[in-house]
Amino acid sequence: MILNHYILSGINEKIGEMEEEFQLMLLASEIVDCCFNFFEIERKTSKVGRPHFEIKNMIKLIFYGYINKITSSVVLAHNAKYNFLYSFISHGCEPSDRTIRDYRKNFMSIFQLIMSFTLIATYKLGLSDFKYIAIDGTIKQAYNSPFNIIKEKDIRLLIKHYMVEELTKNEIKKLRKTAKKFLKDKTKTDEEKVDILFEWWRLLDFSGQSSLGLNDHDARWMKIKDKGQIYPKFSYNLQLGTDTESKLICGVNVVQNPTDHYQIPALMNQIISNLNLKPTKISADTIYLTLANLNYLDNLGITALIPTSQQNRENSGEKPNNRFAIGYFVFDEYKNVFICPEGQELTLDGIYQAHPEKGGGNKLKAVYSNFNACNNCINKGVCFKTGHRSITRYVHELAYKTERIISSEKGIEEYKLRSSTVESHNGTFKRVYLYDFIPITGLKRVQGLMFAIVASYNLIRFLNLIKENNMSLQSVINSIRYISSS
Template identity: 25%
Template sequence: MLTFKDYTMDQLQLPLSFEDFIPENHLVRVVNTIVDSLDLSPLYDRYKQGGCPAYHPRMMLKVMIYSYSQKTYSSRMIAKALRENINFMWIAGGNKPDFRTINRFRLQMKDIIEDIFYEVVKLLIDKKYIKLQNYFLDGTKIEANANKYSFVWNKSVRNYDRKLDEKIKAHLREIDQIVAEENQIYLEEDLEEKGEHTRITAEQVAAVVESIDKKLEREPENKPLKKKAREFKKDILPRKKKYEKSLETFEGRNSYSKTDHDATFMRMKEDAMLNGQLKPGYNIQIGTEKRYIVGFTIHPNPTDTTTMIPHLQHLKEKLGRFPENIVADAGYGSEENYEYLEEKQLGNYVKYNKFHWEKRRKNRENPYLPEHLPYNKERDCFLCRNGKHLEHVGDRKYVTDAGYETRRDYYRCEDCGGCPYAGECKNSDKPKTIRISHRLNELKRKANENLCSEKGLELRSQRVVEVEQTFGRIKGCWSFRRFLLRGKEKVKIEWGLLSIAHNITKMALEG
């Protein structure tokens, strides 16, 4: 005779509380405890009195953080989990906001997500999880929610704008009377004589249209003038406004996406087609300690070099102090960054681009490299292997995008004729010339001493584990490789929730 366990669908069973089904040390309980301990007054200030009561913001924040820790990012999937998942039901207290309410709440966190994130970081510091001692800085590129074929290139827009200016000048020359009135602005030869920029603005084109309209009031039967007026109004002026708007959108970048103006086209590590195709994305910079995310910033530029200073300034603004030591790879090793670390008296464990290259034996023993040439400080010259002097022949100043001014000095050999080492020393028939930055070399020497010290070796070995594991969890384990929201401010919301979820998850694992 067959026997089975009792199966009665309409039978009431105990316990009746969701909490009884959740293990004592479950992540959802940790999220609940941590969020209850946070000061959420900035979040409460977003609400106004009167009207229909809103869902409790503390409950909504708990749901958002827990959902991101469970790889649930879509508002529709979160709403579904609130109806079907016991953990979600318990932390929401049985509330079931729909996907519109969830998405609206997420967007309302635009100005306060960083405040909430740094509240969690301060909690980590208070509970001795982190000491703000060794700060491991690195970045990753994450694809934006934008069409990958919606690119706009800075160089192309400037080229189209230049050709349009030439077309405008050609039209103005055909309209003799208009050219006569406006020649102080538009005639190419007058502008060149004054040494002024020849670019024509939309405001100036609008003034031309107004002048043509006035002429047409006096000469309504002038068909050539009417034709020019139509072309200016329907083609030239709209295009000029479009180009000006694009140039404003670039903000120093080389490109942007039409579907997300804050996203820049950059190379991604995730290259399924293996063709190096550029994709719209954001450069996410994070700093970690003991694999906790201590700070983050979102940048539109693909290079890491220019992100260090604004990132550290932002961290100081939020936490009130800098970490003791900064550890980063060669992507951050620049004169400007080294000067900043020295000025703020921070431990410099940042590699420079030739750090490992210099350690190779063939480069370490190469007597022809500028770094190995003896330098006479009093005479300001170098001495080559053949005993000839490389005299100072000039210098050149450079200014970075951030306004930092640096200098490069040039030295040229007094006589390379008949030198037995010329074939190994240089690649041309011209006298050997080298370019040197004495200040950068001094800063690199100090950085090299730190990196090769006992502490530097330890921090260098930790750096790979620290940041890469953090990115590995978010991009690999949690499968977050593309943002759902558009715009830098909304992207900051998503990354802020991910960072909070990561930190709380790690706290739960450590107990």
């Protein structure tokens, strides 16, 4: 009896898993069908030569592969032949791995439309209002070894070798291994090599860097955030915008800039396009607190929840051990003074023009001090080394408005939603989807890859939202069919 109980429970569990897998496959198929209908996607082909696979069936196959974390075209081609669910969703397509790679290369932009339609359906079904978006950035490692590079000085020497005079033995010894390999390559003529060298020179000049990744020309040197990683690697900067209510990703933008300072406008433009509506507020880390971002959001009427570095330290409770650090100087807004840890008031000395920010305008630099109090202070030499202590505060109407919002009780509570919303995705993509190891190169193709990964992630989350709200899958499918035809 006990054995039979365990056998039956195991069978029921297996049936439950199969049922969930079938639901996922069915929903994925319907989402693609409705997306093609909603955006009126068609592929125009000539009738000459071998007939092409139906693009919708191929997109379904690739999409279902990403949903199941399958990024290998060889594995996906095998599943299309021998796995019932893959064969079912693609209507019996049996493409080769090379064909799958070609479709991935040429049609990955469709996954942004699939991502967009999933978000629109979520809104129409009342599962989220998409009013509050949390933004964060992470570094995605490029598919380029840090040793497979060419440096500017190597290119200069190689150009000298082919266009001026041959390099001496000592000069050849100074070349990196990749440059020596290029020099010894007999498969290219000297003219072809010169063309390649000048193209590399142009790409280096455009990137503003001193070295170029030979496998991925679009990648840039960036510091990886993983523990133990000291040196920068060729990478891309990945920007994500996530809805705090549904936890669906509303936008993903891949950029070459290693910092996050000015990334909000491009990402928000994509989010608004994907949602077909405008959020009312966003939250982001301190690094996004630039006038360019604040001006952009203010012009759109979007509230920014972005703390200053001091507010960030206060909210996290991570105050420095030094009791005379700037975080312990309290600003009295009513008196317009800073109060030091000894209770002395630092008054306003003057207001000056600060250096203009990129794309944002000017801030004012307000300087506060109290020479007499510092001159008689027992902490002279500890709080400050020479002269007296001064505090500099950068003032701008928009920055001040944002600071006031994030300092309110409501602002603090709303900002706390950010960490539990967007930061977990970065770990999911890195450790579950293993996107650092997918052999895709080039900014455009990496952007397409992220659209596919995000679309598959959102579909899984969409199915979970349906279950959490006790909705019938068939009624949801009927609804999204109606949405796609309206």
